[in-house]
Amino acid sequence: MDMTDQLTGGIGQELSWQIPLYEQFHRHPELGLSEHETSAAVAAKLAGWGYDVRHFGGTGVVGVLAHGAGSCVLARADMDALPVTEATGATYASSIPGVMHACAHDMHVVALLGAAKYLAEHRDIWQGTYVALFQPAEETAAGSQAMLDDGLAAGIPRPDIALAQHVMPTEAGTIGTTPGPVLSAGDSVRITVHGRGAHGSMPHKSVDPVVLAASIVLRLQTVVSRETLPGEFAVLTVGSVSAGATANIIPDRAELLLNLRTYDLAIRSHMIAAIERIVRGECAAAGSPQEPEFEYYDQYPLTSNDPQANARVTAAFTNAFGADAVYRTAPQTASEDFSRIPDAFGIPYVYWVVGSVPQAAYRRAVANGTVDADIPANHSPSFLPAVDPTLGVATRAQAAAALAFLAGTV
Numbered sequence: 001m002d003m004t005d006q007l008t009g010g011i012g013q014e015l016s017w018q019i020p021l022y023e024q025f026h027r028h029p030e031l032g033l034s035e036h037e038t039s040a041a042v043a044a045k046l047a048g049w050g051y052d053v054r055h056f057g058g059t060g061v062v063g064v065l066a067h068g069a070g071s072c073v074l075a076r077a078d079m080d081a082l083p084v085t086e087a088t089g090a091t092y093a094s095s096i097p098g099v100m101h102a103c104a105h106d107m108h109v110v111a112l113l114g115a116a117k118y119l120a121e122h123r124d125i126w127q128g129t130y131v132a133l134f135q136p137a138e139e140t141a142a143g144s145q146a147m148l149d150d151g152l153a154a155g156i157p158r159p160d161i162a163l164a165q166h167v168m169p170t171e172a173g174t175i176g177t178t179p180g181p182v183l184s185a186g187d188s189v190r191i192t193v194h195g196r197g198a199h200g201s202m203p204h205k206s207v208d209p210v211v212l213a214a215s216i217v218l219r220l221q222t223v224v225s226r227e228t229l230p231g232e233f234a235v236l237t238v239g240s241v242s243a244g245a246t247a248n249i250i251p252d253r254a255e256l257l258l259n260l261r262t263y264d265l266a267i268r269s270h271m272i273a274a275i276e277r278i279v280r281g282e283c284a285a286a287g288s289p290q291e292p293e294f295e296y297y298d299q300y301p302l303t304s305n306d307p308q309a310n311a312r313v314t315a316a317f318t319n320a321f322g323a324d325a326v327y328r329t330a331p332q333t334a335s336e337d338f339s340r341i342p343d344a345f346g347i348p349y350v351y352w353v354v355g356s357v358p359q360a361a362y363r364r365a366v367a368n369g370t371v372d373a374d375i376p377a378n379h380s381p382s383f384l385p386a387v388d389p390t391l392g393v394a395t396r397a398q399a400a401a402a403l404a405f406l407a408g409t410v
Contacts (some may be wrong), residue, residue, distance in 0.1 A: 001111065001310040006269060007196055009390045010393050011114060011118060011326035011392060011396045011399060013094070014114045015325075015391065015392055016117065018110050018111075018114050018391055018395065019343065019387060019391065020105055021041075021110050021113070022107060022110040022387065022391060023092035024092075025038060025093050025101065025106035025110065026039075026090070026092050026093075026094065026101050026106045027040075027092045027093070028096065029081030029082075029093060029094050029096055029099045029100055029101045029106070029361040030079075030080065030081055030096075030099070031081055031082075031083065031099060031139075032080035032136055032137030032138070032139055032140045032142060033057075033058055033059060033080075033136050033140075033143070033146065034059070035079045035080055036059060036138050037057070038079050038109065038134075039055075039059040039060070039061050039134070039136070040080070041388060042061045042113065042134050043055070043061050043063075044107060045113055045117070046061070046063035046113075046115075046132065047063075049063075049096055049116065049117050049120040049121070050065065050067075050120055051063030051064060051116065051132065051252070052064040052065070052066075053064050054155060054156065056146075056147040056148075056150040056152045056155060057135075057136060057137075057143060057146030057147035057149070057150045057152070058136065058146065058150075059079070059136040060134065060135055060136050060147040060152075061100060061133075061134040061152070062131060062132070062133045062134070062152070062155075062156055062366065063131070063132040064129065064130075064131050064156060065116070065119065065120060065129065065130045065131075066129045066130075066157070067123050067126065067128065067129070067130070067293045067371050068127035068128065069127065069128070070126075070127040070128025070129070070406060071128045071129075071160045071161065071405045071406060072128060072129040072130075072131065072157050072158065072160050072161075073128065073129070073130055073131065073159060073160070073161055073162075073163065073402045073405050073406055074129050074131040074133055074156075074158045074159035074161070074162045074163065074341070074342070075115065075116075075130070075131070075132055075133065075162075075398055075401070076112075076133040076134075076135055076163070076164045076338055076341065077105070077108040077109045077111065077112035077132075077133070077134050077135070077163070077164070078105045078108055078134075078135050078136075078139075078143065078163065078336075078338075079105055079108075079109050079134050079135065079136055079138075080137050080138055080139050080140075080143065080294075081094075081099050081100055081101045081102070081103075081105065081106075081137055081139075082099070082100055082101070082102045082103060082106055082285050082379060083098055083099060083100070083211060084100040084102040084380075084381050085097070085098050085100065085380065086100040086102070087380055087381035087382050088170055088381070088383070088384040090384055091197065094360055095207070100381065102376065102378065102380060102381060102383050103378045103379055103383070104166070104167035104356065104385050105138065106392060107133050107167050107356075107385055107391055108165065108166070108167065108315070108394070109134060109390060111165070111391060111394035111395040111397075111398055112132055112134065112154050112398055113139065114391075114395035114398070114399075115132070115395055115396075115399040115402060116130070116132040117134075118395075118399050119137060119399065119402065119403075119406075121368055125403070125407055126403055126406035127407075128405070128406045129157050129405065130402060130406065131156055131157065131159060132148075133156075133341070134340070135147060135341075138148075138336055138337055139336070140171055140275075141186075141298050141299060141300050141335075141337045142337075143337065144337040144338060144340040144341050145176055145337070145340055147341070148340065148341065148344050149155055149322040151259060152341070152344070153344045153345060158345055158347075159342070159345055159347055160347060160405065161309055161347060161349065161350070161405050162194075162338075162341060162342035162345075162347060162348075162349035162350075163313070163345045163349065163350055163351075163398070163401045163402065164349070164350075164351045165351065165352050165353065165354055165386050165394060165397055165398065166336070166351070166352075166353050166354070167354050167355075167356045167390060167394060168332075168353045168354065168355065168378065169351075169355075169356060169357050169377050169378065170329075170353065170355035170356070170357065170362065170373045171355040171357060171359055171362040171363070171375065171382065172355045172356050172357055172359060172362070172385075172386050172389055172390050172393070173325055173355060173359060173389050173393060174325050174326070174327060174354075174355040175317050175321060175325060175353070175354055175355070175393065175397055176309065176326075176327055176328070176329025176352060176353040176355075177305070177310055177313060177314045177317065177327075177328065177329065177350070177352045178305060178312045178328050178329050178330070178331065179305055179306075179307035179311070180304055180305060180307065180315055180322060180331075181197075181263040181264075181302060181303070181304045181305075181331045182260040182303050182304065182305050182329070182331055182332060182351050182352075182353075183300075183302070183303035183331070183332050183334055183335055183336050183351065184215075184233070184235075184262055184263055184300075184302065184303075184310040184331070184332070184333050184334070185260075185261070185262050185263070185265065185268055185298070185300060185301060185302040185335060186259065186260065186261055186298070186299070186300035186335030186401070187259070187260040187268070187272070187296060187298075187299050188257065188258065188259050188260075188294065188296070188297050188299070188322060189257070189258040189259075189272075189275065189294060189297075189322075190218075190255065190256075190294075190295040190297065190348050191255065191256045191257075191258065191275075191279055191292060191293070191294055191295075192253055192254070192255050192260075192292060192293040192295075193209050193212050193213060193216065193253065193255075193256070193279065193282075193283055193288060193292045193339075194207075194209065194252065194253050194283075194288050194289060194290035194292070195209030195210075195212060195250070195251070195253060195254070195286070195288060195289070196205040196210055196252060196289055197249065197250055197251055197252035198250045199248065199249065199250070199277055200247065200248035200249060200250060201248070201263055204251060206250040207254065207286055207287050207288060207289060208250050208252070208286075209243055209245065209250075209251060209252065209254035209288075210243045210250070210254060212254065212282060212283065212286045212288065213241050213254040214241075215282050215285075215286070216256065216279055216282045217238050217241060217256070218356055219278050219282060220236060220238060220258070220275065220278060221236075223236050223274045223275065223278070224236050224271075225389070227270065227274055228267060228270075228271075229272075230270070232263075232264065232267060233261075233262065233263045233267075233331070233333075234258055234260075234261070234262050234267050234271060235259075235260065235261040235333065236258065236271060237258065237259045237260075237261075237273075238256055238257070238258055238307055239258070239259055240255070240256065240257035241254065241255070241256050241257075242254065242255050243255065245398060249261045253344065253369055260272070261304070261333050261335065263304075263331055264381050265302060267298065268302075274378075275293060276320050279292050279294075280292060292394070299367070300335035300336060300337055301337065301339045301340055301343065301384060302339065303335075303336060303339045303351050304339070305349065305350050305351060306348030306349060307352065308348070309349070309350045310350050312405070313350045313352065313401045313403050313404055314402045315325060315404070316401055316403065316404035317352075317397060317400060317401070319400075320396060320397075321393070321396070321397075321400075329352075329353055331395065332353070334344075334380075336351075338351060339351075349370065350401065352397065352401075354390060354394045354397060355390070356385035356386055356390040356394075357375055357386065359372070361375070361395035362375065374407065398401065403409060
């Protein structure tokens with residue numbers, strides 16, 4: 001039996017415990033930095049398989065399995081749920097009102113546990129060190145930094161490569177990889193502009209922040225349309241504008257909430273500078289009595305795969321799943337905080353996507369041009385991965401990617 005056959009057969013046998021555990025996690029979701037039951041269950045599993053279990057960032061869990069000389073591979077799964085009310089109708093639907101695993105982090109956890117168990121029980125086919133990292137609070141961009149702030153970089157063996165994956169609403173049984181940017185950098189900005197309040201019957205006594213905010217919203221549209229090279233990716237969304245409370249009072253301030261998405265850090269820097277320039281300029285033109293205020297929050301780093309490491313992982317997936325199952329994915333406009341961990345170590349990383357929609361349903365939606373209408377996306381209250389084959393594929397993918405560095409081949 002070659003390694004690919006052994007991997008396929010061994011992982012397939014693990015679903016008997018993985019599926020009930022996945023349903024347990026899905027039924028009992030926990031929000032970021034409150035993943036106490038999930039964290040305890042993960043730690044117990046890892047300890048039972050012989051891992052050295054360590055804790056960082058409150059609910060973060062790391063299992064270290066050292067097995068001779070060789071590379072050190074870090075594989076990461078996120079654990080937190082979302083403040084979403086589930087509408088899937090699944091028999092194992094969330095039992096927690098207003099909280100749901102709407103982004104498949106429960107599946108990420110169980111898939112990584114499956115790979116961790118497989119590697120613990122098949123040490124004859126690899127050597128080196130395997131680090132299974134279970135991260136809290138990805139949805140708020142706080143979890144990876146919380147683990148780093150709690151000493152992660154000094155508290156585990158230094159990895160040579162980091163790996164992560166995400167279940168997406170693409171065709172089940174497929175895996176998408178790409179060199180370079182795979183997830184965008186994301187930044188949210190809260191901007192407060194100041195005016196001078198007055199009664200609506202005496203507008204001449206005011207500096208109207210509502211009009212000021214409207215001017216800013218219109219002018220901000222030119223950051224992408226007129227200041228970004230055509231063909232380069234950039235998104236600037238004004239998601240909220242708020243000011244005042246009554247019809248006949250001109251308020252003294254307005255608040256705008258912006259969101260930026262970029263694949264290029266130079267473009268990101270230019271956009272931030274342009275936003276501040278435009279806002280300050282409009283405030284000056286309006287005669288604003290006070291400088292505007294900028295607060296940056298929910299900031300996600302760029303996720304950009306190392307080309308050589310990505311090629312190695314892609315070859316491992318092609319060997320394990322067949323060429324028809326592996327494709328080059330387009331960069332996603334979503335964002336995530338995984339890359340802070342490998343960046344803290346100064347190491348390369350690979351991040352890939354795993355499909356979760358039954359083949360017939362997905363291909364029918366593609367043929368009809370109704371993917372957006374018919375296929376619930378991540379964060380939707382109706383998002384629910386097809387357990388078969390998604391869980392098995394995600395588990396095998398974690399194991400195959402790790403073995404590409406621990407054993408040299410799969």
